[in-house]
Amino acid sequence: MGANHVAIYERRKDECGNLGFISRGFGTEQEHLSIESGNDRDEVKSRVRELSAKGMTQTAIAEQLRISQSKVSRLLKE
16 A cells, blocks of 8 residues: 555444444555654643543543553653
8 A cells, every 4th residue: 555545444333342443545644643742742741640630540531632541651650
């Protein structure tokens, strides 16, 4: 395929609860790469700490900020 023609799939559960994938077309690799600057990371880290101080779970923080739970955990340990 190549970097300019990347297949896009969405994970979904069917009516029986089985996990599968649905094709969502094609895009470029660049559209799906996240390049994080130092300022962005500091902002996310600050928000993670703020939400954690309010008593939110790591899973809830991850869902709200659209990052992985492991990233939330790493940012809280720093």
